[in-house]
Amino acid sequence: MSVLALERSTAINAVLQASKVCQAVFRNLADAKAITKKDKTPITVADYSAQAVINTILGKTFPNDPIVGEEDTDELRGDERKPLREKVLELTNSILDVPLDENKLLSAIDRGTHPGGIKGRMWTLDPIDGTKGFLRGEQYAVCLALIIDGQVELGVMGCPNLPFDLKNKESERGCLFVAVKGQGAFQRKFSSSDELPIHFANISSPSEATFCESVEAGHSSHDDAAKIAALLEISKPPFRVDSQCKYCCISRGDANIYLRLPTNVQYIENIWDHASGSLLVNESGGTISDLYGKALDFSLGRKLKANTGIVASHPNIHSQVLDAIQQVIKKENINN
Numbered sequence: 001m002s003v004l005a006l007e008r009s010t011a012i013n014a015v016l017q018a019s020k021v022c023q024a025v026f027r028n029l030a031d032a033k034a035i036t037k038k039d040k041t042p043i044t045v046a047d048y049s050a051q052a053v054i055n056t057i058l059g060k061t062f063p064n065d066p067i068v069g070e071e072d073t074d075e076l077r078g079d080e081r082k083p084l085r086e087k088v089l090e091l092t093n094s095i096l097d098v099p100l101d102e103n104k105l106l107s108a109i110d111r112g113t114h115p116g117g118i119k120g121r122m123w124t125l126d127p128i129d130g131t132k133g134f135l136r137g138e139q140y141a142v143c144l145a146l147i148i149d150g151q152v153e154l155g156v157m158g159c160p161n162l163p164f165d166l167k168n169k170e171s172e173r174g175c176l177f178v179a180v181k182g183q184g185a186f187q188r189k190f191s192s193s194d195e196l197p198i199h200f201a202n203i204s205s206p207s208e209a210t211f212c213e214s215v216e217a218g219h220s221s222h223d224d225a226a227k228i229a230a231l232l233e234i235s236k237p238p239f240r241v242d243s244q245c246k247y248c249c250i251s252r253g254d255a256n257i258y259l260r261l262p263t264n265v266q267y268i269e270n271i272w273d274h275a276s277g278s279l280l281v282n283e284s285g286g287t288i289s290d291l292y293g294k295a296l297d298f299s300l301g302r303k304l305k306a307n308t309g310i311v312a313s314h315p316n317i318h319s320q321v322l323d324a325i326q327q328v329i330k331k332e333n334i335n336n
């Protein structure tokens with residue numbers, strides 16, 4: 001049996017089950033009223049339920065593994081939230097073999113409150129990455145990774161709305177991506193367990209590249225990306241797509257560069273937003289770093305405290321992309 005085989009199959013099953021939760025809500029998006037969390041970002045019944053499903057499945061096979069998950073139950077408790085809680089419970093129990101009661105539901109979600117750190121095994125989970133994309137009816141991803149002693153060893157991403165072949169409009173939607181350190185990166189359809197290896201597209205000059213960025217200009221600076229693209233003589237328009245689907249797209253050759261350029265110095269990236277994607281990039285032949293060329297450090301708690309922004313690209317062009325980023329950042333620092 002290959003290394004982490006049980007973790008791999010359990011994570012794939014968990015992500016597929018959580019993706020079913022998201023797809024059910026997505027089919028009736030008008031009913032999926034979002035509430036706003038303390039950090040002013042939206043959350044829906046699907047985010048809570050997907051976290052409950054994954055944490056329950058992981059808890060059965062790996063009862064001692066802690067989970068660093070995005071969501072907690074702070075805003076799901078109290079009389080005022082009873083109707084939302086009941087919806088989350090109903091949705092969760094429509095997927096799980098053994099139904100949960102309300103207390104078990106809340107404690108399943110709160111298994112995700114681990115603080116992270118450098119020691120031992122831990123999972124990190126984003127039950128819906130790109131909740132804004134989900135609410136717009138566009139792209140989103142269910143993202144799960146296993147971190148051991150600060151290193152990402154396994155990453156699984158479910159993209160329920162992503163076409164298997166982006167160039168073919170009729171292509172089936174629903175792709176799952178999986179990578180284990182040292183074992184390569186793969187894509188499969190939700191509807192079939194056949195896995196196909198994926199690779200970064202070969203590229204020799206940044207000028208040939210298509211770059212990915214957020215749809216939301218508040219998450220990544222479109223202005224800075226345009227300046228960087230101009231310096232690199234990139235002529236193709238940006239490929240804007242929500243969520244960690246960007247990592248999946250570059251890893252299978254749909255685009256060549258992923259830029260995540262801070263819009264606000266106070267924002268520090270979360271580990272669950274980049275753990276699975278960073279391994280997918282590395283295992284499909286890409287390079288990933290922060291804007292200063294520093295490796296992403298997943299060992300410092302729930303956030304990437306030592307890193308600023310993200311850039312992923314083919315190793316042939318990574319240093320040129322970093323140089324262009326430095327030029328734009330330096331200019332801004334001088335002007336501010």
Ligand SMILES: Nc1ncnc2c1ncn2[C@@H]1O[C@H](COP(=O)(O)O)[C@@H](O)[C@H]1OP(=O)(O)O
Pocket residue numbers: 041070126128129130131132133214215216218219220241242243244267273
């Ligand atoms: N101010 C922000 N800056 C950068 N990323 C953000 C910000 N607010 C939320 N996010 C996160 O951005 C990611 C999706 O954005 P994008 O589609 O731009 O890549 C998500 O991880 C989202 O969290 P969430 O998981 O809650 O959706």
Ligand SMILES: [Mg+2]
Pocket residue numbers: 041042070131
């Ligand atoms: Mg969120």
Ligand SMILES: [Mg+2]
Pocket residue numbers: 126128129130272273
């Ligand atoms: Mg996220």
Ligand SMILES: [Mg+2]
Pocket residue numbers: 047070126127128129130131
């Ligand atoms: Mg999320």
